[in-house]
Amino acid sequence: xxxxxxxxxxxxxxxxxxxxxxxxxxxxxxxxxxxxxxxxxxxxxxxxxxxxxxxxxxxxxxxxxxxxxxxxxxxxxxxxxxxxxxxxxxxxxxxxxxxxxxxxxxxxxxxxxxxxxxxxxxxxxxxxxxxxxxxxxxxxxxxxxxxxxxxxxxxxxxxxxxxxxxxxxxxxxxxxxxxxxxxxxxxxxxxxxxxxxxxxxxxxxxxxxxxxxxxxxxxxxxxxxxxxxxxxxxxxxxxxxxxxxxxxxxxxxxxxxxxxxxxxxxxxxxxxxxxxxxxxxxxxxxxxxxxxxxxxxxxxxxxx
Amino acid sequence: xxxxxxxxxxxxxxxxxxxxxxxxxxxxxxxxxxxxxxxxxxxxxxxxxxxxxxxxxxxxxxxxxxxxxxxxxxxxxxxxxxxxxxxxxxxxxxxxxxxxxxxxxxxxxxxxxxxxxxxxxxxxxxxxxxxxxxxxxxxxxxxxxxxxxxxxxxxxxxxxxxxxxxxxxxxxxxxxxxxxxxxxxxxxxxxxxxxxxxxxxxxxxxxxxxxxxxxxxxxxxxxxxxxxxxxxxxxxxxxxxxxxxxxxxxxxxxxxxxxxxxxxxxxxxxxxxxxxxxxxxxxxxxxxxxxxxxxxxxxxxxxxxxxxxxxxxxxxxxxxxxxxxxxxxxxxxxxxxxxxxxxxxxxxxxxxxxxxxxxxxxxxxxxxx
Numbered sequence: 303x304x305x306x307x308x309x310x311x312x313x314x315x316x317x318x319x320x321x322x323x324x325x326x327x328x329x330x331x332x333x334x335x336x337x338x339x340x341x342x343x344x345x346x347x348x349x350x351x352x353x354x355x356x357x358x359x360x361x362x363x364x365x366x367x368x369x370x371x372x373x374x375x376x377x378x379x380x381x382x383x384x385x386x387x388x389x390x391x392x393x394x395x396x397x398x399x400x401x402x403x404x405x406x407x408x409x410x411x412x413x414x415x416x417x418x419x420x421x422x423x424x425x426x427x428x429x430x431x432x433x434x435x436x437x438x439x440x441x442x443x444x445x446x447x448x449x450x451x452x453x454x455x456x457x458x459x460x461x462x463x464x465x466x467x468x469x470x471x472x473x474x475x476x477x478x479x480x481x482x483x484x485x486x487x488x489x490x491x492x493x494x495x496x497x498x499x500x501x502x503x504x505x506x507x508x509x510x511x512x513x514x515x516x517x518x519x520x521x522x523x524x525x526x527x528x529x530x531x532x533x534x535x536x537x538x539x540x541x542x543x544x545x546x547x548x549x550x551x552x553x554x555x556x557x558x559x560x561x562x563x564x565x566x567x568x569x570x571x572x573x574x575x576x577x578x579x580x581x582x583x584x585x586x587x588x589x590x591x592x593x594x595x596x597x598x599x600x601x602x603x604x605x606x
Numbered sequence: 607x608x609x610x611x612x613x614x615x616x617x618x619x620x621x622x623x624x625x626x627x628x629x630x631x632x633x634x635x636x637x638x639x640x641x642x643x644x645x646x647x648x649x650x651x652x653x654x655x656x657x658x659x660x661x662x663x664x665x666x667x668x669x670x671x672x673x674x675x676x677x678x679x680x681x682x683x684x685x686x687x688x689x690x691x692x693x694x695x696x697x698x699x700x701x702x703x704x705x706x707x708x709x710x711x712x713x714x715x716x717x718x719x720x721x722x723x724x725x726x727x728x729x730x731x732x733x734x735x736x737x738x739x740x741x742x743x744x745x746x747x748x749x750x751x752x753x754x755x756x757x758x759x760x761x762x763x764x765x766x767x768x769x770x771x772x773x774x775x776x777x778x779x780x781x782x783x784x785x786x787x788x789x790x791x792x793x794x795x796x797x798x799x800x801x802x803x804x805x806x807x808x809x810x811x812x813x814x815x816x817x818x819x820x821x822x823x824x825x826x827x828x829x830x831x832x833x834x835x836x837x838x839x840x841x842x843x844x845x846x847x848x849x850x851x852x853x854x855x856x857x858x859x860x861x862x863x864x865x866x867x868x869x870x871x872x873x874x875x876x877x878x879x880x881x882x883x884x885x886x887x888x889x890x891x892x893x894x895x896x897x898x899x900x901x902x903x904x905x906x907x908x909x910x911x912x913x914x915x916x917x918x919x920x921x922x923x924x925x926x927x928x929x930x931x932x933x934x935x936x937x938x939x940x941x942x943x944x945x946x947x948x949x950x951x952x953x954x955x956x957x958x959x960x961x962x963x964x965x966x967x968x969x970x971x972x973x974x975x
Contacts, residue, residue, distance in 0.1 A: 497691035500658050505705035505752070506679030515704075519695040 329583075336360070336577040343573040355573065363578035367561045368550075376537055376555040377585065382474040383536035384529045391483025391528065392521065396513055398484070399491040400499070417481045421542060432472045432546060436462035468549040477536055483528050490524050491517065526596030534586050555582045608682065608759035608792050609634045610655065614664035617650050617816075625650055626816045627664065632809075635790045637783075641803040642813035643839065648796045649764055651813070655794060656685050656762050668760060684753035685762040689769065690745045692737040692752075699724070699733040702751040723751045726785075743774045750782075754789065761786075763795040767802060779805055800840055804828070812836045830950075834957035837882045837950055843914055843925045845882045849954065852877050860899075860920045878954035885914065885927040887948035890934075891941040898941035903934045917942070 338353035466472030543554040610632040617625035625647040653659040657678035820832035831837035901917035912929040951960040
């Protein structure tokens, strides 16, 4: 039912416009606040006309919070998570959809269960594992008496230790292993006609060849969608990076914004904080703008 | 070129058996069509030859080598799928050349062979297109090209024409036939369309319910159907069937209202038989003509070149194909006449053809309208 009357057009546009204002207003206020000086930003009410100190504030924010290396850290982490997700999801979904092996459904449900255990729920054990990745193995060896045996026989005390605190792998790996991507891929792989698989078999392509030559090119839209979502999600992570990066050289841009927020008793430098926010917001915005076309295609059904 | 020998092949899915012990031999270079209704196991059989389905029991040998345990690529078969199954992200040239790429053929030679195949199929101007930008017939040709380029010993076709419109289907049919004459590779073609089957086949295999009903040339299958199923499945409109009972002096039809003077050997009196007569073999005569059956016209289907007349013969639906330009009114009576040599007899119990009946009394010359 598509009706086009001037009145209806007017109201649809009005609704769209109101929605647009609702979405954009906070960003506009941030941008305006970032352009004021210390006095103007603390006026009540704040003037909604942009001030003239925008670039000065940006520069101050950049140097105060040392955003250069932090943005790089954030980028490495977000990119690592996005890439890791895309690769692992594709592989796990490929295994679940295209192979029949014992325990397949068990695997599927194990992956499914991780959906119910977000990082926040399992943050303590995850921290323990990241602090020493080999801890679980140590525990198993201690429990089974294996380490005791080794100590008796060789005189070497077994103490496994591999810490990932303050490292990129420690930041990335715990965020990579979740189920959402696997499901997205699984749903897509299920829509790939069986005949295509069979045609590839007749053409002599083995499983891996089929995966690389046929499935991956066909799922590039899904990859773009998943990659974009995961990049944004990882970029905005706060709790996990805050927890495991005690060392400033591995701090993230998002967590470092805290540095710019005025302390009690300090000068109320909200214009600097807003400028910093703008900077940190920019990379995800660029990613969305660049990936938008693929992203939308990947999420709406299948291309015909 | 290769011969195919199928011995006692069965296929089970979990507990249900869908192919019950099939024995077939396809000669080298032969064009065999497997015909049957949907669900008769014809595609399963084809896929077992291709290696896409496991063989539950029995053996399939290509050129004397048992291929049960071989991967599809090792069997030397190429397959054309019903939905073409072209790789949507590859151009026509890449689609055709993919098997060579997998086999590690150098790109120069690959391009040359793709060109050669494209020339045969008249696809040269489309090589850079994606399958999405092709018409149904062109996609079909690409699918054939993909099969041809491997120079396979065996061509397998799984209902490749069923997605095309009627005109293209006829055209592709003759192209496939020409292609076969040119390549003379052993071809197995599965279809449920009997016109396709009759026109393409050197030899026809009719399947039903996971069993082979008859193997023979299209003419043989048409003129001497081996079972009641084949008789009614091959030929359009379907063969008319009348139930009869063996009597002392012949056969009684239509509840005794009509007698056939046929000799019988070895069939006990009182046993039930089905008597078949093709609609094409029935002649329309004026009602009341001596020796003719009287029927009431139900419906007339105009075919242009001829017409199908559906009549009611004492409660039994019956059809006649005639090329005469007669248009009897629905509800009117007409006479039906046929030569007893055109009759087919089948056991009512097993459906098997009975050749023990011989029409002994020749029908008087038919009266012309």
